[in-house]
Every structure is written in structure tokens, then in C-alpha cells.
Amino acid sequence: MAEIEDAPVYDSFKAAAHAFIGERLRAKLDKLADDDPKRQELQEQHMPDVWLEDAARRVQQIQVVTHSLKPIHPDARGTNLYVEPGQLPVLCELGSHALGTEFAGDVVGNAAALDVYKFLKLQVGGRSLLSALLAEEADALQALHDDPGQAQALREALVSLTAPRAGGPSSHGRAKQLYWLTGDDACDDAQYELLAPLYATSLAHAVYGEIQEHRFGEANKAARLARRDRKSHDGVFHDYPGLAAQKMGGTKPQNISQLNSERGGVNYLLSSLPPAWTPSAVRLPVHAESVxxxxxxxxxxxxxxxxxxxxxxxxxxxxxxxxxxxxxxxxxxxxxxxxxxxxxxxxxxxxxxxxxxxxxxxxxxxxxxxxxxxxxxxxxxxxxxxxxxxxxxxxxxxxxxxxxxxxxxxxxxxxxxxxxxxxxxxxxxxxxxxxxxxxxxxxxxxxxxxxxxxxxxxxxxxxx
Structure with a gap:
């Protein structure tokens, strides 16, 4: 059996960036014949300076979010939000605030530009290229261009995907909206706020990851076998009765978001049905003279x-x-x-x-x-x-x-x-x-x- 190679480790963002662009070029060339005239065109498009200029242009088509509108309806157009969980108020109920600093940002927009976000997620020394660019680290800027001015311009374009879109909050006819009474008089229209619910995509991704581990992880597998064989076990057995899966995006889950694509479009729904009354298996002879x-x-x-x-x-x-x-x-x-x-x-x-x-x-x-x-x-x-x-x-x-x-x-x-x-x-x-x-x-x-x-x-x- 062939040995599995470890993932490559790079000592600089520049090396990681060039390797990423080169890998994308190889993947495209492998699909073409050796004499296909498109090969020369692809090679020119994937020169690092050319590809990065194109990425800086295409990045405007995507946005990093934690709360997304597209899962509400794929044709909805409106405001998405990026709010770090640590900035949210802490509530007793489970919500995005529970993620703390351990959360995955999602990306929405043109699926053809999602490769730009993958590029910005490149890791060197435990830090992503996006984090390094936000901090204006020299090593990250050198990965974009040898000229400092050009590098700074590319940096400004690339990090803009974390900024709110211009134009202010907006909703859409295909988005869900509900009127929320904020006062005491339900007959007074002025005492309502119009709310537009968004999908907590970062929270959904965290839930998905935990349920996947509980369902298919080795620890829960051992607990499940012990439960089936009625043997003692030191671990905890996790089960999710009534679990449902909602598929988003059909055959193209990337059209919804990057994280949705990583999940293959699967979004788990926990059962929210009211408890079913199950009579006790044993009834006692209450107030009876004889059983x-x-x-x-x-x-x-x-x-x-x-x-x-x-x-x-x-x-x-x-x-x-x-x-x-x-x-x-x-x-x-x-x-x-x-x-x-x-x-x-x-x-x-x-x-x-x-x-x-x-x-x-x-x-x-x-x-x-x-x-x-x-x-x-x-x-x-x-x-x-x-x-x-x-x-x-x-x-x-x-x-x-x-x-x-x-x-x-x-x-x-x-x-x-x-x-x-x-x-x-x-x-x-x-x-x-x-x-x-x-x-x-x-x-x-x-x-x-x-x-x-x-x-x-x-x-x-x-x-x-």
C-alpha cells in the first residue's frame, strides 16, 4: 500500500500562495489534451501576478458572513451579517454567542469566486493569510507582490470581503420577514419592528461538525457497540432521535455558501416536536380493592x-x-x-x-x-x-x-x-x-x- 503523504508545510505565505496557484493550474491542465490551444491561455492566466490581480477583482463578488440570507431562500438578495460570536450578548439560550472564538466564517456570493476565499485561508505557522493581511504583516504582503505599493493595493481589495456591503441593511421579497411587537398596543402599527431572520451559518456548521463526530466518530462507535452488546463502557453514548437533514443547494451546494459546500449541502435539524406522552409500562392499583x-x-x-x-x-x-x-x-x-x-x-x-x-x-x-x-x-x-x-x-x-x-x-x-x-x-x-x-x-x-x-x-x- 502506498504511503499517504503529509500535507505540505510552507515556510512563507509567498511559497504557499505560489503552490496554491500552481495546483489550480495543474488541475485545469490535466483535463486538456497536450496539444489543446487553451493550455497556453491557462498558463498565462495563472501567472502569480495575473491570478492575484484577477482575484482582487473577483473578491468583490463574495463576502465573509456568520449569518446568511441565502439559506432562507436561494433567490433572496439582501443583507448578510458578519458578527464575531464573542461580540454577541451572552444569553441563557443556545446561540451563536456560544461559539466564542472557535468559529468558522462562511462565504456567500458568486460560487466562481470561492477559490479566492480558499486562497485567503492558506495557513503558515498556524495563521491564515487573511488574518495576516488584516494585521498588515510584511510576509503576507510580500506574497501578493514584490512592489510594496502594488501589494498594499491588492491587500485592500482582498480584505474588503470582511467589510459590510455599502448601501445599508436591506431585505428582499423572497426573504422571511415578521412584525415584532415592541410596545403594549398591538393595534398600533408604530409599535412594531420589522425583523428579517438570517441563517446562523457558523453555528449550523459547528452543530454539524459535532453531530458528525457523535454519529461516526470512533469514540461514539465504541460506546454504541457497548450499548448494543450490553457491556459496561466508561465513555458517553450520544444519540439524536428524530434527526433530520435539510439539503441546501441541490446538486450545487456551493451556490448557497462555502461552508454549505463543505457539508455537501447537508444541514442537520434537531427534533423540535413536543414530547409524546408514553404511558408508564407499570400501573399501580391506586384506590383499588383488588387488582x-x-x-x-x-x-x-x-x-x-x-x-x-x-x-x-x-x-x-x-x-x-x-x-x-x-x-x-x-x-x-x-x-x-x-x-x-x-x-x-x-x-x-x-x-x-x-x-x-x-x-x-x-x-x-x-x-x-x-x-x-x-x-x-x-x-x-x-x-x-x-x-x-x-x-x-x-x-x-x-x-x-x-x-x-x-x-x-x-x-x-x-x-x-x-x-x-x-x-x-x-x-x-x-x-x-x-x-x-x-x-x-x-x-x-x-x-x-x-x-x-x-x-x-x-x-x-x-x-x-
């Missing part, structure tokens, strides 16, 4: 399954194995939903949430034991921990579940069906019982549920 009454049945999958099970049982004509298997499929879905519902409250909400007397005073105490088990770890909750360890509550939760399901399915179901629903919950090996095992491990509780007979003969617990 079965409103919250559990509100789960979409629970509603669909209850409707389907009600319809199936109403239409089933035989009590055979296919009927029992279908019914079990529906009840297994409900049990899975119940375990998932409980897990959300047990794992995603701060332990002890059920202590709030104002919001959860009405909630059944047994359901608090079921849904807020880690409350038992709190130092002041000794009685709650004792009640949880006694394991009386799982059978009662089974009874409450079966009662709810009977009511949800309709009055045609009675005690026999209730016992069946409760049995399926309490013997749900991969669901309800597994959840209890994990909680007992976490709370260092005995690995058994005491066996207690209910009035209908169904065991409320059992050894594991």
Missing part, C-alpha cells in the same frame, strides 16, 4: 382470552379430552399473564410501594403480600415479613383469582369450576410456583409452602 377488578382485566391479552374462553365454553357440547385441552390452553394463557403482571409490580416498582396508606389503603392485604414481596426486606416491616413467610396468602390469591374468573366468564359457572381454576394456578409449575421459588430464594425463606386444607378439601400448599 383483578380493573387492572388485570385491562390487559389486552387477558381481555381477548377471557372473551375467547367464554365463547368456547358456551359452545362446547361435550366434556372430552379435546375440550379439556382447549380450555387448558386458554387458562394457561391467563396464568402466564397473571405471572407477568405480578412480576412487573414485584420487580419494576420500588419495594414498599404498598405502604402508601393514602393510595393503597383499600387494596386487599393478601394482594399486597403477593405483589409487593420485597417490602418484607424493609427493617420496619417485621409483621409484613412474618405474614409473607407464613405462606397463607398463595391459596387465598388462588381463591381470589378463581372467583374473578368465574365472574368474568358468567354466572353459569360455580364452585366446581372455581376449584379447577384455583388448582391450575396453585399447581402451575413453570409459572406461579416458580415465581414463589425465586422470591423465597431472594428473601431467604423456607423452601416449602405449609399444607393447609380449605373447606372444599383442596390443599393450599405442599412440600416442594
Amino acid at each position: 383483578f377488578d380493573r387492572m388485570f382485566i385491562a390487559r389486552p391479552e387477558v381481555r381477548r382470552t377471557v372473551r375467547a374462553l367464554r365463547k368456547f365454553l358456551a359452545e362446547a357440547t361435550q366434556s372430552n379430552k379435546p375440550t379439556r385441552d382447549t380450555r387448558k390452553t386458554y387458562t394457561d394463557t391467563l396464568l402466564d399473564e397473571l405471572v407477568a403482571f405480578a412480576n412487573e409490580l414485584q420487580q419494576l416498582v420500588q419495594p414498599g410501594w404498598s405502604k402508601d396508606d393514602e393510595r393503597f389503603q383499600q387494596l386487599n392485604y393478601l394482594e399486597k403480600l403477593w405483589l409487593d414481596p420485597l417490602r418484607a426486606e424493609l427493617p420496619e416491616e417485621a409483621q409484613f415479613a412474618s405474614d409473607w413467610m407464613d405462606m397463607d396468602w398463595p391459596a387465598e390469591i388462588g381463591m381470589r383469582f378463581s372467583t374473578w374468573l368465574n365472574q368474568a366468564l358468567g354466572e353459569q359457572f360455580g364452585d366446581a369450576e372455581a376449584r379447577e381454576w384455583r388448582k391450575e394456578l396453585l399447581t402451575d409449575e413453570d409459572g406461579f410456583k416458580q415465581q414463589l421459588r425465586e422470591l423465597r430464594d431472594k428473601l431467604d425463606a423456607p423452601h416449602y409452602i405449609p399444607i393447609r386444607k380449605t373447606h372444599d378439601g383442596l390443599a393450599a400448599g405442599g412440600d416442594e
Whole structure:
């Protein structure tokens, strides 16, 4: 692989200027045949003295700005502004003033003259030719002409691109304008100022550079990979949701400005939409006597399954194995939903949430034991921990579940069906019982549920 050459370093502005002009000549000659008569004409046009005279004439066609009108509308003609950010008042809001001394001036005007600004940006010893000419440094003047008088005349012409254009501020029919009330009487036309917004091109360029680094830089790439792989990372991951890009200038972004051309016409737009309300994934049973009454049945999958099970049982004509298997499929879905519902409250909400007397005073105490088990770890909750360890509550939760399901399915179901629903919950090996095992491990509780007979003969617990 060929080695990449370092950018040339010049010891004087004169050497840098002649190299710049020579490079532009070579680029043009490479496109022509060796016998093309235009070659001689181009060589004459790119003699340093000739090219600099032409640059001094063409520089009048461009202007250095920080706030530009053309991005508002490409056909707008009016005032552009060059205001160094350090001269702007400091505000709490983000604006051009935040750039300080680290900013890039933009160039607007005839795109055919943008090469003049590139020439003035030539660097020697960390200083640009334009800065050196503004300071009237001897080395910069020698780069323009050997004759001091000629050099001074060229200097005056070239640095004029930093000066405001003659004629005073003006707007244009294609520019945006708005009336701003400056007084108290909105009906008095004299109390309005007409504002002409300009595009903060230097600020837009700084924003573009930072977003590009955050999107494609190596540091953010490493952070993005760590986030994707769920690994720890010491750096910061930057993301811009809803980011949009506005293309300015079409296939000729240089017609808008120099900086726009450097960005390929891309100008980033940060999302300014109002925040979208996203309901919390976990809802608490506020002012509810039971979670079965409103919250559990509100789960979409629970509603669909209850409707389907009600319809199936109403239409089933035989009590055979296919009927029992279908019914079990529906009840297994409900049990899975119940375990998932409980897990959300047990794992995603701060332990002890059920202590709030104002919001959860009405909630059944047994359901608090079921849904807020880690409350038992709190130092002041000794009685709650004792009640949880006694394991009386799982059978009662089974009874409450079966009662709810009977009511949800309709009055045609009675005690026999209730016992069946409760049995399926309490013997749900991969669901309800597994959840209890994990909680007992976490709370260092005995690995058994005491066996207690209910009035209908169904065991409320059992050894594991």
C-alpha cells in the first residue's frame, strides 16, 4: 500500500500562495489534451501576478458572513451579517454567542469566486493569510507582490470581503420577514419592528461538525457497540432521535455558501416536536380493592382470552379430552399473564410501594403480600415479613383469582369450576410456583409452602 503523504508545510505565505496557484493550474491542465490551444491561455492566466490581480477583482463578488440570507431562500438578495460570536450578548439560550472564538466564517456570493476565499485561508505557522493581511504583516504582503505599493493595493481589495456591503441593511421579497411587537398596543402599527431572520451559518456548521463526530466518530462507535452488546463502557453514548437533514443547494451546494459546500449541502435539524406522552409500562392499583377488578382485566391479552374462553365454553357440547385441552390452553394463557403482571409490580416498582396508606389503603392485604414481596426486606416491616413467610396468602390469591374468573366468564359457572381454576394456578409449575421459588430464594425463606386444607378439601400448599 502506498504511503499517504503529509500535507505540505510552507515556510512563507509567498511559497504557499505560489503552490496554491500552481495546483489550480495543474488541475485545469490535466483535463486538456497536450496539444489543446487553451493550455497556453491557462498558463498565462495563472501567472502569480495575473491570478492575484484577477482575484482582487473577483473578491468583490463574495463576502465573509456568520449569518446568511441565502439559506432562507436561494433567490433572496439582501443583507448578510458578519458578527464575531464573542461580540454577541451572552444569553441563557443556545446561540451563536456560544461559539466564542472557535468559529468558522462562511462565504456567500458568486460560487466562481470561492477559490479566492480558499486562497485567503492558506495557513503558515498556524495563521491564515487573511488574518495576516488584516494585521498588515510584511510576509503576507510580500506574497501578493514584490512592489510594496502594488501589494498594499491588492491587500485592500482582498480584505474588503470582511467589510459590510455599502448601501445599508436591506431585505428582499423572497426573504422571511415578521412584525415584532415592541410596545403594549398591538393595534398600533408604530409599535412594531420589522425583523428579517438570517441563517446562523457558523453555528449550523459547528452543530454539524459535532453531530458528525457523535454519529461516526470512533469514540461514539465504541460506546454504541457497548450499548448494543450490553457491556459496561466508561465513555458517553450520544444519540439524536428524530434527526433530520435539510439539503441546501441541490446538486450545487456551493451556490448557497462555502461552508454549505463543505457539508455537501447537508444541514442537520434537531427534533423540535413536543414530547409524546408514553404511558408508564407499570400501573399501580391506586384506590383499588383488588387488582383483578380493573387492572388485570385491562390487559389486552387477558381481555381477548377471557372473551375467547367464554365463547368456547358456551359452545362446547361435550366434556372430552379435546375440550379439556382447549380450555387448558386458554387458562394457561391467563396464568402466564397473571405471572407477568405480578412480576412487573414485584420487580419494576420500588419495594414498599404498598405502604402508601393514602393510595393503597383499600387494596386487599393478601394482594399486597403477593405483589409487593420485597417490602418484607424493609427493617420496619417485621409483621409484613412474618405474614409473607407464613405462606397463607398463595391459596387465598388462588381463591381470589378463581372467583374473578368465574365472574368474568358468567354466572353459569360455580364452585366446581372455581376449584379447577384455583388448582391450575396453585399447581402451575413453570409459572406461579416458580415465581414463589425465586422470591423465597431472594428473601431467604423456607423452601416449602405449609399444607393447609380449605373447606372444599383442596390443599393450599405442599412440600416442594
